Amino acid sequence: MSPPAAATPTDLAIDVTGVTKRFGEKTVVNAIDLAVRRGEIYGFLGPNGSGKTTFIRMLCGLLTPDAGTGTCLGYDVRSQQAEIKRHVGYMTQKFSYYEDLSIRENLDFIARIYAVPDRRAAVQRSLDRLGLANRSHQIAGQLSGGWKQRLALAACLIHEPKLLLLDEPTAGVDPKARREFWDEIHQLAADGLTVLITTHYMDEAERCHRLAYLAYGHLLTRGTLAEVLAAAKLTTWSITGPDLRTLATTLRDRAGVEQVVAFGNTLHVSGRDAARLTATIAAVRDPRHDWKQITSGLEDVFISLMDEAKDNFA
Amino acid sequence: MPRFTFHRLWAIVLKEFIQMKRDRVTFGIMIGIPLMQLMMFGFAINSDPRHLPAALRVADQGPFARTLVQALRTSDYFAFVHETSDEAEAQRLLQLGDVQFVINIPADFTRQLLRGERPTVLIEADATDPAATGPALAAVNALAATVFNRDLPGPLARLRAKDGPVDFRVHAHYNPENITQFNVVPGLMGVVLTMTMVIITALAITRERERGTMENLLATPVRPFEVIVGKILPYIVVGYIQVSLILVAAHFVFDVPMVGSLPLLYVVSLLFIAANLAVGITFSTLAKNQLQAVQMAFFFFLPSILLSGFMFPFRGMPDWAQAVGSCLPNTHFLRIVRGILLKGNGFSEIAPHLWPLLVFLVIAMTIGVKRYRQTLD
Ligand SMILES: Nc1ncnc2c1ncn2[C@@H]1O[C@H](COP(=O)(O)OP(=O)(O)O)[C@@H](O)[C@H]1O
Ligand SMILES: [Mg+2]
Numbered sequence: 001m002s003p004p005a006a007a008t009p010t011d012l013a014i015d016v017t018g019v020t021k022r023f024g025e026k027t028v029v030n031a032i033d034l035a036v037r038r039g040e041i042y043g044f045l046g047p048n049g050s051g052k053t054t055f056i057r058m059l060c061g062l063l064t065p066d067a068g069t070g071t072c073l074g075y076d077v078r079s080q081q082a083e084i085k086r087h088v089g090y091m092t093q094k095f096s097y098y099e100d101l102s103i104r105e106n107l108d109f110i111a112r113i114y115a116v117p118d119r120r121a122a123v124q125r126s127l128d129r130l131g132l133a134n135r136s137h138q139i140a141g142q143l144s145g146g147w148k149q150r151l152a153l154a155a156c157l158i159h160e161p162k163l164l165l166l167d168e169p170t171a172g173v174d175p176k177a178r179r180e181f182w183d184e185i186h187q188l189a190a191d192g193l194t195v196l197i198t199t200h201y202m203d204e205a206e207r208c209h210r211l212a213y214l215a216y217g218h219l220l221t222r223g224t225l226a227e228v229l230a231a232a233k234l235t236t237w238s239i240t241g242p243d244l245r246t247l248a249t250t251l252r253d254r255a256g257v258e259q260v261v262a263f264g265n266t267l268h269v270s271g272r273d274a275a276r277l278t279a280t281i282a283a284v285r286d287p288r289h290d291w292k293q294i295t296s297g298l299e300d301v302f303i304s305l306m307d308e309a310k311d312n313f314a
Numbered sequence: 315m316p317r318f319t320f321h322r323l324w325a326i327v328l329k330e331f332i333q334m335k336r337d338r339v340t341f342g343i344m345i346g347i348p349l350m351q352l353m354m355f356g357f358a359i360n361s362d363p364r365h366l367p368a369a370l371r372v373a374d375q376g377p378f379a380r381t382l383v384q385a386l387r388t389s390d391y392f393a394f395v396h397e398t399s400d401e402a403e404a405q406r407l408l409q410l411g412d413v414q415f416v417i418n419i420p421a422d423f424t425r426q427l428l429r430g431e432r433p434t435v436l437i438e439a440d441a442t443d444p445a446a447t448g449p450a451l452a453a454v455n456a457l458a459a460t461v462f463n464r465d466l467p468g469p470l471a472r473l474r475a476k477d478g479p480v481d482f483r484v485h486a487h488y489n490p491e492n493i494t495q496f497n498v499v500p501g502l503m504g505v506v507l508t509m510t511m512v513i514i515t516a517l518a519i520t521r522e523r524e525r526g527t528m529e530n531l532l533a534t535p536v537r538p539f540e541v542i543v544g545k546i547l548p549y550i551v552v553g554y555i556q557v558s559l560i561l562v563a564a565h566f567v568f569d570v571p572m573v574g575s576l577p578l579l580y581v582v583s584l585l586f587i588a589a590n591l592a593v594g595i596t597f598s599t600l601a602k603n604q605l606q607a608v609q610m611a612f613f614f615f616l617p618s619i620l621l622s623g624f625m626f627p628f629r630g631m632p633d634w635a636q637a638v639g640s641c642l643p644n645t646h647f648l649r650i651v652r653g654i655l656l657k658g659n660g661f662s663e664i665a666p667h668l669w670p671l672l673v674f675l676v677i678a679m680t681i682g683v684k685r686y687r688q689t690l691d
Binding site for chain 2: 085095113
């Protein structure tokens with residue numbers, strides 16, 4: 001592997017501005033700026049069809065941006081795609097290794113493509129590391145979701161990339177496997193790897209160093225978890241007590257109420273306009289219920305952002 | 315700009331081999347097709363048909379005429395199912411297809427023969443299928459020279475003349491390039507390779523795209539040329555298995571003569587196999603899905619079998635068909651195979667058919683590499 005001589009000295013693994021992609025009339029990714037520091041786990045969130053996959057594909061040279069400039073690992077995203085491909089590990093949303101090859105054969109194939117030095121040992125190391133060693137002869141197509149995901153992770157790590165792009169890696173994977181997967185991601189980041197990961201799970205979002213939220217191709221918010229929560233300026237009340245179902249119906253569509261979410265024995269009511277929300281609550285307040293203002297959760301924030309985006313862009 | 319590297323090419327080659335090994339059905343078909351075609355074309359389709367229905371119109375009752383009829387009968391090619399003296403009826407039989415031939419022996423046959431005037435025997439042939447009539451007519455010509463050898467002894471021997479005592483005249487536009495099993499079996503080599511090689515690689519890239527593995531492949535530094543050559547090389551091995559299978563059958567089952575050099579045939583086959591694989595790859599880069607790819611392959615296969623000189627004698631085809639045929643690799647390969655096996659051609663004789671194959675290969679490869687998209691755009 002050639003040394004990253006062409007890389008400009010920077011502590012940013014990804015540094016792009018104004019990245020735009022259109023498919024026909026539709027602008028799928030709209031002028032996105034993103035800076036990801038080296039060694040950081042960056043969470044990329046957003047509803048289905050918001051342009052996450054498209055954006056990642058532009059980062060690793062699979063799609064050509066219609067507008068925008070920037071670098072990935074110091075290489076120009078428009079002109080140095082071949083260099084980027086050599087140093088990036090990309091895990092596609094849909095499993096895209098060979099279903100008719102065994103685990104080992106898939107890893108061997110990828111290792112050969114990247115001319116990994118001492119291939120045999122590298123493949124064995126990667127099998128061991130991800131606990132695939134005693135299944136190495138299994139045909140990939142017969143693996144369950146969790147094992148396929150491990151294989152995919154092993155395969156995109158085998159050439160020791162400096163940046164990992166993971167597109168919904170944990171979709172359809174059970175909680176224990178997800179937990180182990182994230183432990184692995186944190187270990188990799190601790191070793192200096194940069195990770196950009198898309199997910200729909202809030203608990204995963206909270207395990208990222210920083211986050212960005214995308215909807216309709218627009219980047220709506222970004223920052224650390226605390227920054228994102230603070231920037232949302234969302235007010236949330238938690239209510240406990242009897243007959244919450246009736247209360248929920250009463251509250252919906254009232255001024256200032258944007259979300260009414262029922263949990264087991266509590267109701268969360270949120271809105272961006274704190275004054276109007278408080279006024280509405282004062283009007284419907286019933287002494288049988290226990291009202292408490294709480295900090296908004298990430299999910300509340302994202303849903304609020306999406307509703308706002310729907311008004312603006314859809 | 316990153317250049318071609320062998321390790322990436324090799325990665326593709328090995329991967330394709332493993333996938334081929336796993337896909338037993340396809341591999342079975344690759345081996346089964348040559349066997350099936352050998353059965354069909356080699357056995358079922360008899361291209362040296364005998365006992366063809368014929369009508370006799372004999373106006374001369376002399377012994378020479380009888381000898382001639384007897385000789386035609388024993389040649390096995392003719393089954394005289396009608397005898398008539400009426401010319402119009404004879405024509406009708408021919409037109410209806412009741413007979414393939416009408417053989418006319420004129421009234422003064424014996425007289426002319428004895429005078430040494432080379433009487434004309436008119437053979438009217440239904441040459442709709444030249445492959446069917448060709449061998450029979452060839453037999454007649456062979457028979458003409460010797461039929462009266464016993465009947466014209468001593469002083470009459472002068473009548474034997476060097477071009478035979480009888481002038482057989484054939485009324486039919488028929489092709490002299492008669493097809494026999496010796497012609498068909500070597501020809502099958504080109505047909506089988508065209509069919510299987512094009513289809514197998516036509517699927518190669520559309521399959522990766524349909525299964526989603528293309529996205530991964532494109533995310534690696536692999537180059538178009540490496541992918542394409544990597545996908546071609548394993549199937550060259552399969553192509554050679556097919557060539558060998560047909561040669562073995564040709565020799566042991568069909569007794570096809572092998573006059574020329576087999577090593578030469580093996581070497582030049584490489585060009586033809588590669589050309590067909592490259593065509594398949596090119597289709598594969600053009601097709602949106604596997605079904606389209608197969609359709610394109612079939613579209614290429616039809617002229618390759620019909621206009622290459624395999625099905626019909628090449629020189630019997632209209633000019634446009636010959637022009638199309640000349641652009642197809644199979645046309646040139648057929649001539650090479652038949653040339654080497656049957657005529658004992660060497661390199662210099664087949665060279666004129668080699669460069670069209672080479673040109674074809676280069677063009678197909680270039681289109682394939684150019685059309686291979688390196689992004690998902
Ligand atoms: N190749 C393509 N051609 C046309 N439209 C596309 C293509 N790829 C994605 N899209 C559209 O772009 C939008 C964003 O898709 P995607 O990036 O996959 O979103 P996400 O990954 O966030 O779910 C979707 O509406 C999708 O239909
Ligand atoms: Mg996606």
